[in-house]
Amino acid sequence: MQFFSHFLKSSTKEENDVPAPSLNHFFDEMISHSDSPFILAIEDLKKLEETSSSTQEYLEYLLEDIIFTSLHLTFYEKLFIVLGQHSHLAIEMMDKFSEDIKEREFIIGQETFCHIQYIENHGICQGCKAHDNHQDVFALIEHYFNQDIDFFVQLYLGMQTIQYSFDKLLYDILPENESLLVGQSEQSILEYRKYIFNYVSRELK
Numbered sequence: 001m002q003f004f005s006h007f008l009k010s011s012t013k014e015e016n017d018v019p020a021p022s023l024n025h026f027f028d029e030m031i032s033h034s035d036s037p038f039i040l041a042i043e044d045l046k047k048l049e050e051t052s053s054s055t056q057e058y059l060e061y062l063l064e065d066i067i068f069t070s071l072h073l074t075f076y077e078k079l080f081i082v083l084g085q086h087s088h089l090a091i092e093m094m095d096k097f098s099e100d101i102k103e104r105e106f107i108i109g110q111e112t113f114c115h116i117q118y119i120e121n122h123g124i125c126q127g128c129k130a131h132d133n134h135q136d137v138f139a140l141i142e143h144y145f146n147q148d149i150d151f152f153v154q155l156y157l158g159m160q161t162i163q164y165s166f167d168k169l170l171y172d173i174l175p176e177n178e179s180l181l182v183g184q185s186e187q188s189i190l191e192y193r194k195y196i197f198n199y200v201s202r203e204l205k
């Protein structure tokens with residue numbers, strides 16, 4: 001899925017010679033529980049659908065949440081990589097990450113708004129705070145005007161499931177597996193995201 005990978009800028013740093021251990025089995029373990037990230041995402045989707053008074057409104061909610069979550073995930077990815085490099089500072093960094101949530105959400109909210117304006121204007125924008133990153137959402141324009149709900153539902157569930165699994169990884173699994181993130185790179189985290197997204201796609205078939 002192009003849109004999915006576009007949010008990650010390709011790494012310019014050298015990758016480690018030894019590949020980091022795959023995170024995939026943690027996700028396999030998570031989905032065996034009743035609070036599986038995928039089940040939580042489905043519940044969010046139901047709420048979203050219930051609060052929508054029309055297809056158009058549903059579409060707008062989906063679009064907004066997809067972009068917001070995608071942007072939020074990039075912050076997690078950066079944190080994961082830094083935590084892997086400085087695992088002795090993990091607690092301080094996680095505390096800071098939790099403290100900064102309001103500021104982070106404010107920045108992400110602004111950028112989300114810019115992208116939505118861009119999409120609703122059929123890809124026309126004279127300049128905004130997120131201008132350099134509009135290509136990340138360009139592929140959504142056509143689907144948006146076709147009211148391709150299935151497309152957005154899949155993307156929504158993918159993003160929400162990744163978000164929940166990142167939260168579990170960070171707050172539940174990492175404290176008991178301190179070396180979990182050592183050696184993780186943008187590439188290895190992208191692999192993990194793809195693994196989760198593929199799971200969601202299979203579940204929706």
Ligand SMILES: [Zn+2]
Pocket residue numbers: 114118125126127128129130131132134
């Ligand atoms: Zn712009």
